[in-house]
Amino acid sequence: MAERAIGTDVPRIEGIEKLTGEAVYVDDLPTEGVWFGATVRSDVPRGRIASIDRNPAFPWDEVVVVTAADIPGRNVIPLLKEDQPALAAREIHHAEEPVALVAAPSRELAARAAAALTVQVEPLPATLDAEAALAAGAEVFKRIEIRKGDPDAADRADLIVEGTYRFGSQEHVYIEPQGMQAEWTEAGLVLRGSLQCPYYIVGSLGALLDEPEDRIRVIQMATGGGFGGKEEYPTLLAAHAALLSRAAGHPVRIVYDRAEDMRATTKRHPGRVTHRTGLTRDGRIVSMDVDVLLDAGAYCTLSPVVLSRGALHATGPYDVPNARVLARAVATNFPPHGAFRGFGAPQTIFALETHLEECAERVGLSGVEFRRRNLLRPGGTLATGQDLGQDIAAEAVLDRALKESGFEERRAAFDAFNAQAARREGAFRFQRRGIGLALFHHGAGFTGSGEVTLASRAGLAGLPDGTVLVLSAQTEIGQGTRTVLAQAAADGLGLPVDRIRSVDPDTAVAPNSGPTVASRTSMVIGGLLLRAGQEFRAKVEAAAGRALPTSDEFCAEIARQAGEGPLEHIVQYQAPPGIHWDEEHYRGDAYATYAWACYVAALEVDTLTGETQVLDFTAVQEVGRVLNPVLASGQIEGGVTQGIGWALLENVQWEKGRMRNATMTDYIVPTFPDTPPIRVHFLEHPHDRAPHGAKGIGELPMDGPAPAIANALRHALGIHVREIPATAERVLSALEAGRAGSAPTPESRP
């Protein structure tokens, strides 16, 4: 038997291609015979299309133009709701909404054609504020209520702490913009693109193009980052490329430039969370009342499930005896907000973990001690009533994070540093330091009954050369999917990883193993492949009539059997026993298991400029089992950095419903100097709800940085940061408000 691959640093399978420039991303495909597409969009957020005017001076016979009228089937991109058209026909619901498409033999001509089309829109009043939308009775795409215990419990509390926390949109800024190439062949439509979820596209385009699904094939190209941004949006792009290609009679490629990608594609949902928490004098939580409002934008897209994950994480890893969470996602006239790493959880966790720091202060406890008194331990339950048995690590990650970060010592040292600030010389007088933490958990896999509904299929195929091919639709977008799935398959088969082939998916070959989202790939599909491997070996050995203990024997037999005919073994997801979820009442096991984490940020603020530099970051998490330490650490470090960006720098500025700062010069993501050393520590307690004991980790690191940073700013400056990003301007105005004597904690009262 081969050494086990799981738990080792198998090098990234496609690493060499990516390091030599050989990896083929969609815009690297040959351009021979390919036409290029461009999109004509509305520049107002709401209105009625009066006309689409063509500049008569343009050579229109050299290009093709497609509008809603040219759609052969139903003009809709179906997702959770069938409300979003592929091209606006009459009404405009958001700025940047696509109205017409053009394709031409060159990029330059396509751009000129798009500029020669003018969409005349009669503007209508737009709703560009979620709170106002709610008040005006705008559509609520989803309303969730979670209830636990006694709704009147707050009456028995010694004190009530209230606060409202706000967060902005966040743009994905994957460095490779969205791109898709469509081509019609004898066998139907072939799409090649930068994407996370090939089967979303297969399932969505049939009705639009009036084609059976088996004539739609999706091939994932090397994909330059996704973070959720290439979950649902590529379906729209695929529809556009397919329509243009049919009209042009050529393959058509659409690749957005950075400005178009930033303006038109989805972003993290902005919104606010209001907390009202009842406490005993000795610092126990009696009740929690949470009101979550997310701005969904103009169409539903994935907002209900983003909201759901947000609501389910709103009371965190605490044993709250009485809780009520009300969560709503409301329609506005912003471009639709969509999936972004963390999927609603970072928003509610930011609010909760910042709020709890205020609660701690009010009862005269440290944030650490307050959390310790309330965190979930075996025997306690989450807000949905979920009992996690022994699969709880809240206190373990807290203790480890305190130790690894030297939390108490540094806090004392920073207090001393800040106390001496006034006595220092020059610019150093303005420096203040702070340290803060956040404790959280993150549900692994799809929410609720999602995994059961998906019923993912994945498997293995023996090839005539004796290697084994992984069959799954999971996509590699940077996180190491191909490598980790090969490791799981290898261990299931009892073969070394170099006998496994793991490639980018092509729906002509790969079964539907569900989307690459929700930190589900390693846990769910990895688990399936481990099982598939064991069963595949048993099948091959049974057919051979003998055991095949060495890799050479086993592979020779695979080659022999594969030479005689297809040698495949596909398995299907089965829910682990004992999981119950009541979608209607939001009761029960929202996730089969959770990863647990405690993050600590140490930072320095310049009170003259308002600028914050994170000095050091400690990320401790319990993730069941680490499948590949290098890849897993890389996921954490990358997620932490995006979290730092969301907390401090990344500020989407809107003007009349359009993103105003849609360039990388004006929308700032963390660079090398902005990013601190990030110390990653894993605790491993393999759980029994996946064969390898691993929990998802992709999204987890996005949850902790913002509240840890907000709490560190509180420590450094004595102000409560209730809105992120805490840009330099916001920090300065909060400091000014504090100096002017206005209470820095206006929302709290006894």
Added chain:
Amino acid sequence: MKIPMTVNGLPVEVDVPPLKRLLDVLRDDLGFTGTKYGCGEGECGACTVRIDGEVAMSCLVPAAQAAGTTVQTVEGLATDDVLHELQHQFLETGGAQCGICTPGMLMMAVDHLEHGGALDDATVREVLAGNICRCTGYVRIVDAVQRAGRALAPDEDEPRPGGAA
């Protein structure tokens, strides 16, 4: 306009408008698609190449300006299927995730190493400040550059780094 250049040691000539971006000339006219577009305005570094031994953002260089120069792209780093030490260290440490920033990152870092630049954390981060990576959080890239630097110019006092640290 006819523009002769040497790209990765190969003499080439293209006939393109003088203002066409070198990035597009490399990718579309010459097939060196390893060089990537990320922003088109000099902010992300994905398009970084070396022109006559100096780093440049190829999205900001008009083709005419590259006439008669020697250009090196990521495709010119490995020789005869042997990875450059820096590529090797990126693979070992996990310095590349989605890979789209990687070619530019490698070119910028190679330039630093070949000029014998310092390897301390602050210097490496400063040198690479114009190259944005959205995936890695930079930690492993810094590590890869430092390891490669030490391997390429082994210091007497410093032991040559092995495989995993």
